[in-house]
Amino acid sequence: SPYLQQPLLLGADIVVHSTTKYLGGHSDVIGGGLVAVDPELIEKLSYHQNAMGAVPGPFDSWLVLRGIKTxxxxxxxxxxxxxxxxxxxxxxxxxxxxxxxxxxxxxxxxxxxxxxxxxxxxxxxxxxxxxxxxxxxxxxxxxxxxxxxxxxxxxxxxxxxxxxxxxxxxxxxxxxxxxxxxxxxxxxxxxxxxxxxxxx
The missing domain is CATH 3.90.1150.10 (Aspartate Aminotransferase, domain 1)
Structure with missing residues (x-):
């Protein structure tokens, strides 16, 4: 989980997180996230995400945000x-x-x-x-x-x-x-x- 390890600080360009696991934490959501620092890379990733429609629903997003709090x-x-x-x-x-x-x-x-x-x-x-x-x-x-x-x-x-x-x-x-x-x-x-x- 990002609480235990931060790959961006170790030099990674992109980090893929399963929000299904520890981030969500309650076995009630399926999802994932990409994290990057480079603005140009983030813009490219955002474009592809939008073009493919890989967007979580509002409730799924809320479940992950709830999990992140704890x-x-x-x-x-x-x-x-x-x-x-x-x-x-x-x-x-x-x-x-x-x-x-x-x-x-x-x-x-x-x-x-x-x-x-x-x-x-x-x-x-x-x-x-x-x-x-x-x-x-x-x-x-x-x-x-x-x-x-x-x-x-x-x-x-x-x-x-x-x-x-x-x-x-x-x-x-x-x-x-x-x-x-x-x-x-x-x-x-x-x-x-x-x-x-x-x-x-």
Missing amino acids: LGVRMDRHCANARAVVELLTSHPKVLDVMWPGLPNHPGHEVALRQMRDFGGMVSFRVSGGESAALAVCAKTKVFTLGESLGGVESLIEHPGRMTHASAAGTPLEVPADLIRLSVGIESIADLIEDLEQAF
């Missing part, structure tokens, strides 16, 4: 909750690996330290026992809802190999069958921890 507060909570979830997972005997840019062993950790305010609410992990164990964990959660989206206030859990990345099966982009992805929401961290513990 973006900082929500992102702080997403990050704090993710950090606590990562602490649980890294010490869990049935977890083989945890992927989150806040971990020093993450391949992008040094870049994240330089470029980001915090490390976000997306956490992936691999479980011992293969695909069947991963599917069982996904089926047992009660607070984490099984779903493919991310960035909303509600916590989601998914099995990428069967859901978002199913079309990559059998290709070099295939994800491990024991992988689980979490979009950690802003609920009570005690509820989230208890939910994950009982799911194992």
Whole structure:
């Protein structure tokens, strides 16, 4: 989200934001935005947007503006909750690996330290026992809802190999069958921890 990272300050010419995810924040709008600094580039982008009719409706725009008002507060909570979830997972005997840019062993950790305010609410992990164990964990959660989206206030859990990345099966982009992805929401961290513990 733009709260955690500002690519224009890092030299990007254009930034594409999904207003569907953290900016909207409530899983009730679909949209996106382009951000640039160069006035000439902005004029060209505006011309093409107008010519193609890619304009959000007034209510969709209002939903995004509503979400932006609480973006900082929500992102702080997403990050704090993710950090606590990562602490649980890294010490869990049935977890083989945890992927989150806040971990020093993450391949992008040094870049994240330089470029980001915090490390976000997306956490992936691999479980011992293969695909069947991963599917069982996904089926047992009660607070984490099984779903493919991310960035909303509600916590989601998914099995990428069967859901978002199913079309990559059998290709070099295939994800491990024991992988689980979490979009950690802003609920009570005690509820989230208890939910994950009982799911194992």
